[in-house]
Amino acid sequence: MLSDNSAEAMGVECNRAAPPQAGRVLLGIENVTKRFGGLTAVDGVSLDIMQGEFLALLGPSGCGKTTLLRMLAGFEKPDEGRLLLEGRDITAGPPYRRPVNMMFQSYALFPHLTVAGNVAFGLRQEELSRRDIDARVTDILKVVRLEGLGHRRPNQLSGGQRQRVALARALVKRPKLFLLDEPLAALDKKLREETQSELRELQRRLGVTFVIVTHDQEEAMAMASRIAVMNEGRIVQVAPPAEIYEQPNSRWIAQFIGDVNLFEARVIGDASPYLVAESAVAGPLHALRPGGVSPGTDIAIAVRPEKIHISRATGKLPANAISGVVADVGYLGDFSLYKVRLDNGATVKAAVANVSRRAEPPPALGERVTLDWPAESAIVLTR
């Protein structure tokens, strides 16, 4: 997916012997555990990071994602498990001997050095000639659009510029693996969105493997080619963003990523390829039947608000539909979020895209409406 590699065209040659091959494991994380006192921060995590991918470690604060990243950088030693970089064990290697570079959340720019001095710092640690260092610094400053600012000090830069210095300082080392710890947390909203697409493009151009830590699901969705969702020290699902959203593998992920309506239900019948489940809140519901679900199983049926179709009640209720009264309408411009109270008191959220300036006014507060969705849009969750 990210094979597009035009780094040379940018004047930045990367030190890869061969272009990234899809499906090649760059870093193997094997059963890694890290404890701090009595607290298990990372609990038996195994994950293969593929060459050239943009992986996001996503999770709520305290889920262990930063600890995992810091182990990849070498700042923390795993208590158990191994890290294999291209098959070589780097578990015990100190950070300064790893071909891995990190961009710190605080950027950690050296205040006593200029922008160029900061960027050159890592290269000075290698046996490189002055000329090579200067050339590479100039090149990378061009890539991050900081030409002409090389003589400035970090405190003379804006937040966005500082972020790009941090980016350049790590990338100039031509790391095999580039780690980003909450890289956009310090930027304001507009700049954050711009930077998201810039980072994605930069990653595609350079072909370097990116691992980003974030607690912001939109950020992870927008940038990553694959997301590893973490909770309580464990990885709970690893998949491309669309799959994480459309096929979460547990109630927790369905609720953590995006907005969702969860109907607890028990499977009562089979209408191949669908199953029929009885929900206390919403009555009988249809959904595509995954393997291993038989009648009597307790499941949850998850439906994203934008999958729900809302219409004025006509008296006749079609299959896979529920009826209720509009309790709240939040107008958000591109869409409106409806909260519909069912007769039994439960609330269901439905998002309606405001695609046209409709002639007929949308259902208003207090109006009785019918909610329905295709059985294919419902997700069956067993965990």
Added chain:
Amino acid sequence: MSAISEKGTWARRLTIGLPYLWLVVFFLVPFLIVLRLSFSQTALAQPPYLPLLDLAAGWEGLQDFVAALTLDGYRLLFSDSIYIASYLRSLQIAAFSTVMLLILAFPIAYGIARAPRRWQPLLVTAVILPFWTAFLIRVYAWITILQRDGLLNEVLMMTGLVSEPPAWLATDTAVYLGMVYSYLPFMVLPIYATLEKMDESLIEAAADLGCPPWKAFWTVTLPIALPGVFAGALLCFIPIVGEFVIPDLLGSSDTLMIGQTLWTEFFSNKDWPVASALAIVLLCVLLVPIVIYQNLQTRAIEERR
């Protein structure tokens, strides 16, 4: 409205003016008196110098006064090697003491700055704890420690490290001990202040970029702590050059520091003009490091902008 703004400007002028008034009254005026004394001659009189300015004589009196001023005091300073030796010894002791203070204080400051946050106030208090006892008493305490049958020799004899109690008092060692002991907080605190502000992730960033810890100390920690090192060095160097109590109580009388020479001229020889000339020259010597420091400060502030 204009009354308010007028009042505001007056308040502002007063706020800005007060420190200047302080400097004029307590620094500039005494300095001018000393400067004038340094161009006088000794006299067996009260006050013990000539000429005296007779304001009643008017313009002629002033002319007579200026004509009677001499450079004799300064001439004496540069003709008698005892004064130059005194200056050199003061500078040498101050320089060595400052270096020793740096070597000792940096690890202490670093240790405090890297200690857990909640321990730091306690450790800083420990550093400034000696200030709670009068300076003079602390130096006297060193006499009892260093004298022939003092605590130090007792310990040395008991552990069998020496068979004869060595003489500590009236040696350079005692002077250096006293200097380093007395000025340690002035070196530790500024260095601690800079290290404490330093973002610890800078060291991690250095390691991440391929820099091993020992090298990161020289390329990151030390340069960042440099303003604190300079401040501490000047805070120690300048007063040590003029130090009187420590060399007088702990040092030998063979070689005098400039503070002692000054004291002798002033109180024993009653030679106020030479004592004043000594003080003026000392000020000029110390002005060099102060100006250098000021320059560094302004540059640092401008860079931070």
